[in-house]
Amino acid sequence: MYPKDYRYTKEHEWIKVDGANGTIGVTDYAQHELGDVVFVEMPKLGAQLKARQSFGTIESVKAVSEIFSPVAGEVIETNPALADAPELINKDPHGGAWLIKVRLADPKEASALMDAAAYEAYIAGQAKEHSA
């Protein structure tokens, strides 16, 4: 379910590092918690993001959630498909529904984040908390 070559945050974003650049999205767990997504607000190209800085919002039918950057970097691309098809986030959160691409301030920064196994353990704990 959670790609082994991605890194994950406690706020349920993922990042896939590819050399000097990173692709960022939200996890399947996040889309499930959000429910039907109806609108995504993206940052401007060239925006300089700090780690854990909010860079946009995802609006679902029931709520609005901020999205936080897992790492520092400059926004070099936003996903054009999401403007007309925000529901892609529900259908393909780890693939076609990537949110932004950034030029990494430090290509090694992401390696400090959770790997897939750690993230799966983390959300298993969250689910337990929910049902308690």
Added chain:
Amino acid sequence: MVNFGGWDMPLEYSGILAEHEAVRTRAGLFDVSHMGEIEIRGPGALGLVQLVSCNNAAKLALGQAHYSGLMTSRGTFVDDLLVHKISDTHYMLCVNAANQDQDHQHIVEHNKFDAQVENAGPRYCQLAIQGPRAKDILQRLTPVALDSIHYYHFSFGKASGVDCLIARTGYTGEDGFEIYFAPEHSAKLWGDLMQAGGPAGMLPCGLGARNTLRLEAGMCLYGHEIDDTTTPWEAGLGWICKMEKAPFLGSDVLAQQKRDGLTRKLVGFEMLDKRIGRDGYPVLIGGQEAGRVTSGGPAPFLKKNIGMAYLPPEFSTVGMDIVVGIRGQGETARIVALPFYKRPQ
């Protein structure tokens, strides 16, 4: 699952959008057993109902129901409710889950009519089957001729072999029925209805779709559009406030407010851009906060973002533009007529 008025309830089953669409185009089934029931019996029953509520229950025929408000002495809402006339000496009130106990206490406090007032919630479960195919689906399970139950009327009869009160009422803007019965039959009735409705595209629906459907239909939700600080005039519910039957709780205040005019009025609005004005967001006029969004969100069937808010009357005209503050930015919205959605007749 979410906690709602002390009940553990599903926010959604298959997804709010899919459930919303099912109700508008086919059918949806809601477990609304959280709703409260209060029964009032005895020769003084009508007198008590007339005193505590603002609609005119003397006009109800046997087997008829109406929407009404349970009033404070200040002319504001203790709750909103449906009043069912079962007989000249027996009325059944359907009230909000979270308010049930205080409603019961409020009615008991004003019972100078020697009526019996029963907090009957534990004796009932309630299922709501709503949507254009609701009647045909339910008809497969009941010998009651559903065509003969007119809108806001009800009948007693069996559904799936279970004794029920079947009312042609709802909270979605669609045709449909609300079915009241004893709790021990709930699993059977739910299962049989789902089985009968499955081939017709019926979906089980949660609280999320219940909210988007009622908002799209411009219906009030207690704690949002109405509460113990709002009056029926302000909420656009003058049609349930029958001054000719006064006195009733708050009628003097309501008469005075009618003479003096309103300082605020509930309006409906549509966002002009894609951002969504949600519950609690400020409405700005001339840069100043003039009100708050009472309920706001996507209208899935209309494919717009809509909401309701209280505004000063001079800024409440249909066609006027207002500004909703969304995370520090102003977004334009246009005041539109309520309801947003009306089903095709």
